[in-house]
Amino acid sequence: xxxxxxxxxxxxxxxxxxxxxxxxxxxxxxxxxxxxxxxxxxxxxxxxxxxxxxxxxxxxxxxxxxxxxxxxxxxxxxxxxxxxxxxxxxxxxxxxxxxxxxxxxxxxxxxxxxxxxxxxxxxxxxxxxxxxxxxxxxxxxxxxxxxxxxxxxxxxxxxxxxxxxxxxxxxxxxxxxxxxxxxxxxxxxxxxxxxxxxxxxxxxxxxxxxxxxxxxxxxxxxxxxxxxxxxxxxxxxxxxxxxxxxxxxxxxxxxxxxxxxxxxxxxxxxxxxxxxx
Amino acid sequence: xxxxxxxxxxxxxxxxxxxxxxxxxxxxxxxxxxxxxxxxxxxxxxxxxxxxxxxxxxxxxxxxxxxxxxxxxxxxxxxxxxxxxxxxxxxxxxxxxxxxxxxxxxxxxxxxxxxxxxxxxxxxxxxxxxxxxxxxxxxxxxxxxxxxxxxxxxxxxxxxxxxxxxxxxxxxxxxxxxxxxxxxxxxxxxxxxxxxxxxxxxxxxxxxxxxxxxxxxxxxxxxxxxxxxxxxxxxxxxxxxxxxxxxxxxxxxxxxxxxxxxxxxxxxxxxxxxxxxxxxxxxxxxxxxxxxxxxxxxxxxxxxxxxxxxxxxxxxxxxxxxxxxxxxxxxxxxxxxxxxxxxxxxxxxxxxxxxxxxxxxxxxxxxxxxxxxxxxxxxxxxxxxxxxxxxxxxxxxxxxxxxxxxxxxxxxxxxxxxxxxxxxxxxxxxxxxxxxxxxxxxxxxxxxxxxxxxxxxxxxxxxxxxxxxxxxxxxxxxxxxxxxxxxxxxxxxxxxxxxxxxxxxxxxxxxxxxxxxxxxxxxxxxxxxxxxxxxxxxxxxxxxxxxx
Ligand SMILES: Nc1ncnc2c1ncn2[C@@H]1O[C@H](COP(=O)(O)OP(=O)(O)OP(=O)(O)O)[C@@H](O)[C@H]1O
Ligand SMILES: [Mg+2]
Numbered sequence: 001x002x003x004x005x006x007x008x009x010x011x012x013x014x015x016x017x018x019x020x021x022x023x024x025x026x027x028x029x030x031x032x033x034x035x036x037x038x039x040x041x042x043x044x045x046x047x048x049x050x051x052x053x054x055x056x057x058x059x060x061x062x063x064x065x066x067x068x069x070x071x072x073x074x075x076x077x078x079x080x081x082x083x084x085x086x087x088x089x090x091x092x093x094x095x096x097x098x099x100x101x102x103x104x105x106x107x108x109x110x111x112x113x114x115x116x117x118x119x120x121x122x123x124x125x126x127x128x129x130x131x132x133x134x135x136x137x138x139x140x141x142x143x144x145x146x147x148x149x150x151x152x153x154x155x156x157x158x159x160x161x162x163x164x165x166x167x168x169x170x171x172x173x174x175x176x177x178x179x180x181x182x183x184x185x186x187x188x189x190x191x192x193x194x195x196x197x198x199x200x201x202x203x204x205x206x207x208x209x210x211x212x213x214x215x216x217x218x219x220x221x222x223x224x225x226x227x228x229x230x231x232x233x234x235x236x237x238x239x240x241x242x243x244x245x246x247x248x249x250x251x252x253x254x255x256x257x258x259x260x261x262x263x264x265x266x267x268x269x270x271x272x273x274x275x276x277x
Numbered sequence: 278x279x280x281x282x283x284x285x286x287x288x289x290x291x292x293x294x295x296x297x298x299x300x301x302x303x304x305x306x307x308x309x310x311x312x313x314x315x316x317x318x319x320x321x322x323x324x325x326x327x328x329x330x331x332x333x334x335x336x337x338x339x340x341x342x343x344x345x346x347x348x349x350x351x352x353x354x355x356x357x358x359x360x361x362x363x364x365x366x367x368x369x370x371x372x373x374x375x376x377x378x379x380x381x382x383x384x385x386x387x388x389x390x391x392x393x394x395x396x397x398x399x400x401x402x403x404x405x406x407x408x409x410x411x412x413x414x415x416x417x418x419x420x421x422x423x424x425x426x427x428x429x430x431x432x433x434x435x436x437x438x439x440x441x442x443x444x445x446x447x448x449x450x451x452x453x454x455x456x457x458x459x460x461x462x463x464x465x466x467x468x469x470x471x472x473x474x475x476x477x478x479x480x481x482x483x484x485x486x487x488x489x490x491x492x493x494x495x496x497x498x499x500x501x502x503x504x505x506x507x508x509x510x511x512x513x514x515x516x517x518x519x520x521x522x523x524x525x526x527x528x529x530x531x532x533x534x535x536x537x538x539x540x541x542x543x544x545x546x547x548x549x550x551x552x553x554x555x556x557x558x559x560x561x562x563x564x565x566x567x568x569x570x571x572x573x574x575x576x577x578x579x580x581x582x583x584x585x586x587x588x589x590x591x592x593x594x595x596x597x598x599x600x601x602x603x604x605x606x607x608x609x610x611x612x613x614x615x616x617x618x619x620x621x622x623x624x625x626x627x628x629x630x631x632x633x634x635x636x637x638x639x640x641x642x643x644x645x646x647x648x649x650x651x652x653x654x655x656x657x658x659x660x661x662x663x664x665x666x667x668x669x670x671x672x673x674x675x676x677x678x679x680x681x682x683x684x685x686x687x688x689x690x691x692x693x694x695x696x697x698x699x700x701x702x703x704x705x706x707x708x709x710x711x712x713x714x715x716x717x718x719x720x721x722x723x724x725x726x727x728x729x730x731x732x733x734x735x736x737x738x739x740x741x742x743x744x745x746x747x748x749x750x751x752x753x754x755x756x757x758x759x760x761x762x763x764x765x766x767x768x769x770x771x772x773x774x775x776x777x778x779x780x781x782x783x784x785x786x787x788x789x790x791x792x793x794x795x796x797x798x799x800x801x802x803x804x805x806x807x808x809x810x811x812x813x814x815x816x817x818x819x820x821x822x823x824x825x
Contacts, residue, residue, distance in 0.1 A: 111703030121694030124717045134702040
């Protein structure tokens, strides 16, 4: 019953969206996860995960708290390297290249990804310096280019109007939601191939949320996006495919419209209809 | 019974009311002790420049004296008898006539006390103050006629206003020009010595040239000395004849008089003016009379320069250490041991650092520098003896644990999310460290700097053996190349306190100076810290939220 209501939520149809049924050229696999298991020390957090994310499409990870969504997301740009005692088995390929092979430079890998974290984490610098941080790291010094990039990213992140007069103030003086949008602007300023978003809208009001969703639609014209969300409507609205996890195991992955109307698994149906967790 | 216990338990341990009082009492006690110390020092020091009246004391059995009365106490009583009255401690000055500056006088023996308006205190270049009455002025043994209508005193003041600045200028010139000739002579000497070792073939030629030049310089020196001598003779020809309370006269050259004061003729504003003029002299002038008179400017200057040098060396080193320990080293047993060792270093007695500095810096590195770069000057050492550089390095070593601990804590307090954000964007670890982590930790690191400076400024013991001296002839910074003279010895406020307070021949006269020096040392520490705190607050404001 409820699944039908959810499925009937209006989704903006974009021409390239395969969900719309229009057949496009075959899409490449950008991220290919095969048989991935992850251990925090002795504790296993992910069990034998298989997920494929296609080029220019949005993948949503959903599931109850603590099921391993963030962990999986952090595997994709090797942020788990920073945690002591993490052990990974299985394979992750990004654009056909094995991510965890020893000849891969982790800094290069991370440059291809943009990441928005679950907890907003602006730098103790000015708003402007926050946004252009990635560009400065790439060695760009041209003032005009930096300014253009900053303005474009801030507009996309729906923050420009609020901060255009205080670009030189500390970013730590922004509100919680503004900080989160600033982090989004910072992540997209470098125009990464793949954007990883861990609950980007959890601190945002409905207006800002819809702006971010618009951003996602705009960005997927060019980029691949992986988004973690607790908001079923949001997952239904923005994503092309959805993966549902529980207790570190992948329960089901499918096209979003199918998943929200005719889930194969009982667990999935219980979760997205809110009968559970 | 039981309910009462319950209520007490509730009152003491659950609501915790008495605990609040306890914490408050602890705070007040600490504040009280600190305030007590400061008030005592300031109080005793503040009186140092205040001019008391001069009292002409006539006693039953001794010569009359002109004296400042300092304090009054019961006479020490003989065994089993009540005290026979009070006695007063007086400053009678005229050390050259009396042999001592201070004297106890029993009150019952005093016949009369007067405050003659024309009693004069002279502050002199040597021998301390003189108390007496002006008799006449003489030049070359001939009495100078007072100008019509003017008193001898007004004439003395006028002459003093001309002669004193002239003699000061003359002395400065002497120091500068004689110093320049001496430096050239030394250069010639070194040239010959260098030639002896490096170019024995041309030794004869060089020696001849050098001897010619030396002779020239010696002639110039003689001429200069003569002209200086002559000018000095002119200036010191004018003398003032003073008589002490007993009528004994004394000729005092006007150029040796620092200040002329008629305390009994001074109004309150006059006394205040005198007070501040003396305070200014104290802060900005050089010491006289083996440090017990005059100012302490060289000590202030030496202390501040040395502490700044210490910070420039010590803070970067400490921060680098902390960075490695916190950011790069694998956190394990070794790092833990290193950390404990660094912390324990903070507890090593400072004199041990001094001895290490003497052995390692002065005798080790200093002697090697001398052998490599200043071989001609040997055996007299250049860097192989105490100096401001070795003082700064020794103190840097002493304060590094403070900087390391504070910096490590500041680095640890930088949230993990910030580092992850930077790394996720493709920054390397080092880029993350210096673009994000260090700026975020800067206020905490500055706290370390503040603590280190406070510790370093107050330290005396190790400095006594690595380059701080009682009296340094020159400042470590001056106008001759290379401007900052790292090998020079310096004066230091902390050592000055020890030296004047415990090593001076005239401790009673010096005591107020000791208190004032202490006040100044505290002010220097406050000033240094305040500037660091201002920088830190500025950083904090720039970094952190104004509103949330
Ligand atoms: N650094 C870590 N060390 C040990 N265990 C961890 C660590 N980070 C996460 N875990 C564990 O791994 C599991 C998955 O955590 P993860 O953060 O991926 O959950 P999540 O799905 O993102 O949850 P949420 O929706 O609440 O963000 C949890 O049981 C968590 O306790
Ligand atoms: Mg999470």
